[in-house]
Amino acid sequence: MKTHIYFSLVFFLFSVAQGLNPKCETQDHGSNLQVFHIYSPCSPFKPSKPLSWEEDVLQTQAKDQARLQYLSSLVAKKSVVPIASGRQIVQSPTYIVRANIGTPPQTLLMAMDTSNDAAWIPCTGCLGCSSTVFDNAKSTTFQSLGCQAPQCKQVQNPSCDGSGNTCIFNMTYGGSTIAANLSQDTFTLANDSVSSYTFGCLQKTTGNSVPPQGLLGLGRGPLSLLSQTQDLYQATFSYCLPNFRSANFSGSLRLGPVGQPVRIKYTPLLKNPRRPSLYFVNLIGIRVGNKVVDIPPSAIAFNPTTGAGTIIDSGTVFTRLVEPAYVAVRDEFRRRVKVANVTSLGGFDTCYTVPIVAPTITFMFTSMNVTLPQDNLLIHSTAGSITCLAMASAPDNVNSVLNVIANMQQQNHRILFDVPNSRLGVARELCT
Ligand SMILES: *[C@@H]1O[C@H](CO)[C@@H](O)[C@H](O)[C@H]1NC(C)=O
Ligand SMILES: *[C@@H]1O[C@H](CO)[C@@H](O)[C@H](O)[C@H]1NC(C)=O
Ligand SMILES: *[C@@H]1O[C@H](CO)[C@@H](O)[C@H](O)[C@H]1NC(C)=O
Ligand SMILES: *[C@@H]1O[C@H](CO)[C@@H](O)[C@H](O)[C@H]1NC(C)=O
Numbered sequence: 001m002k003t004h005i006y007f008s009l010v011f012f013l014f015s016v017a018q019g020l021n022p023k024c025e026t027q028d029h030g031s032n033l034q035v036f037h038i039y040s041p042c043s044p045f046k047p048s049k050p051l052s053w054e055e056d057v058l059q060t061q062a063k064d065q066a067r068l069q070y071l072s073s074l075v076a077k078k079s080v081v082p083i084a085s086g087r088q089i090v091q092s093p094t095y096i097v098r099a100n101i102g103t104p105p106q107t108l109l110m111a112m113d114t115s116n117d118a119a120w121i122p123c124t125g126c127l128g129c130s131s132t133v134f135d136n137a138k139s140t141t142f143q144s145l146g147c148q149a150p151q152c153k154q155v156q157n158p159s160c161d162g163s164g165n166t167c168i169f170n171m172t173y174g175g176s177t178i179a180a181n182l183s184q185d186t187f188t189l190a191n192d193s194v195s196s197y198t199f200g201c202l203q204k205t206t207g208n209s210v211p212p213q214g215l216l217g218l219g220r221g222p223l224s225l226l227s228q229t230q231d232l233y234q235a236t237f238s239y240c241l242p243n244f245r246s247a248n249f250s251g252s253l254r255l256g257p258v259g260q261p262v263r264i265k266y267t268p269l270l271k272n273p274r275r276p277s278l279y280f281v282n283l284i285g286i287r288v289g290n291k292v293v294d295i296p297p298s299a300i301a302f303n304p305t306t307g308a309g310t311i312i313d314s315g316t317v318f319t320r321l322v323e324p325a326y327v328a329v330r331d332e333f334r335r336r337v338k339v340a341n342v343t344s345l346g347g348f349d350t351c352y353t354v355p356i357v358a359p360t361i362t363f364m365f366t367s368m369n370v371t372l373p374q375d376n377l378l379i380h381s382t383a384g385s386i387t388c389l390a391m392a393s394a395p396d397n398v399n400s401v402l403n404v405i406a407n408m409q410q411q412n413h414r415i416l417f418d419v420p421n422s423r424l425g426v427a428r429e430l431c432t
C-alpha cells in the first residue's frame, strides 16, 4: 500500500515535466506532424545527464542489437519470443510525434515505429509504466472492447477478463512484456480526428523497452494506423527524419496522399508473408564509390519462405547488413579511405583517428539507386578525434537473414510509403 502511494507520487512528479519543451510547442498543421528525436532539446526524454559520445554510441549499438533480435523474432504465427539478452536494454524507437487522445484531448508523445502494427499507450493504473499516463476516466469517448469484438482476434495472445468481459492482450516488445486492455477512443493527429481508434490501454509492463508515452504502430498489418485510417490516409505516408546533431531537430510525418513529393524515385515495396508487418524492399547490390562490391546474391535475396530480405525501419539507428554483405562493403570502404590505421569502437570495426575522405555508398534497389553522402555514413566523436563508418554486420546469434536500412541512413531524406501502389519512394530533403 505504502509502495503504491510512493509510486503514484513518483509518477505525478514525472508527469509535470513530460511535455515538449515550450519553445517547441508549435501546432501541427493539416496532416503533418512534427517528428522529434527522443534526445532533441524539444524532447522531455533526453537524458538529464548527457552521456559521453562514446557511451552514447555504445548504448545505441546495444539497443540496436536488441532491436535486431526483436525484428528477427517478428515471424508470422509466432508471438511471444523470449529475448536472449540477459541485460535489460532500453530499446525504444528513436523518434516521437504528438498525438491527442480522448475528449477533451490529452496529449501524449508517442514513438513512431514502422515495424509494429498496433498502437498502445500507458493508461491510469498501469503497473510498470514510467511516466505520463492517459486518464481514460476523464475521456467521454473512451470505451473498452469486449472479447466478442472482431479486433480482439487481431491482437496477440488475446484473453478474456472473467469478470469484466474486457479483451486483454499481451505481447513482447524488445526486452519488455506488455499487457493491455483493448480499447477505443478518438485520436487526433495534427488536424485530423479519427473516432473509435483501436489501441491497447497498457495495464502492466516489465522491462525497459516500452516507450514512455506509448507507441504509434505504422506497420502494414491489421490495427496499424494505416489499416484504421484507410479512408482518410489511403495507406500512404512519408517522413523526413532530422539528424540528431542538427540544432533544430524537428522533421515531419506527413499522412495521406496529399502533399507528397512528385519528384521522387521509387522501388517496389514487397510484402513478406513470413514477416507481414515489415516493409521489405529488394536490395540488389551495393556500390562503394563507383565500384559495385561482390556480395553473394543469397546474402541479400528476398525470400518469402525464410523471411529473408531487406527492410526499411524507423526504429533501428545504424544499418545492419548480413555478414558477407557487410564485409564486402567494409573492405572496399577501407581500401578507398587508404588510411592504414583502422581502429574499432564497440560494434563498429572501421574507425579512424585521423581525418578521412570517405567514398559514397549507394544502395541499389530494383529501379532505384540511393547514394548516401558522408553525413549518412560517418559518425564523428564530439571532440572530432574519431570517425567511424556507421554500419555493422547483423548479429550472428540470431537467424541472420534480415538487412535493416536504419534511421541514420535515412536522415535528411523523405521516405514515402505508398502501400496502394506497392512502392517506396526516396528523395533527398533537408528535414526541418
Ligand atoms: C488546423 O487547425 C488549426 C486550429 O484548429 C487551424 O487554425 C488551422 O487553420 C487548421 N489547418 C488546416 C490546414 O486545416
Ligand atoms: C482493464 O481491464 C481490467 C479487467 O477488466 C479492469 O479491471 C480495468 O479497470 C481496465 N482498465 C482500463 C483502463 O480500462
Ligand atoms: C500472456 O497471455 C498468455 C495467454 O493468455 C498467458 O499464457 C501468458 O502467461 C501471458 N503472459 C504475460 C506476460 O502476461
Ligand atoms: C529553430 O530555429 C529557429 C530559427 O533559427 C529559431 O527561431 C528557433 O528558436 C529554433 N528552435 C529551437 C527549438 O531551437
Ligand SMILES: *[C@@H]1O[C@H](CO)[C@@H](O)[C@H](O)[C@H]1NC(C)=O
Residues within 6 Å of the ligand: 341, 343, 353
Ligand atoms: C593507430 O591508432 C591507435 C589508436 O589511436 C594508436 O594508439 C596507434 O599509435 C596508431 N598506430 C599507428 C601506427 O599510427
Ligand SMILES: *[C@@H]1O[C@H](CO)[C@@H](O)[C@H](O)[C@H]1NC(C)=O
Residues within 6 Å of the ligand: 287, 292, 364, 366, 367, 368, 369
Ligand atoms: C544503379 O547503379 C548501377 C551501377 O552503377 C547501374 O548499372 C544502374 O543502371 C543504376 N540503376 C538505376 C535505376 O539508376
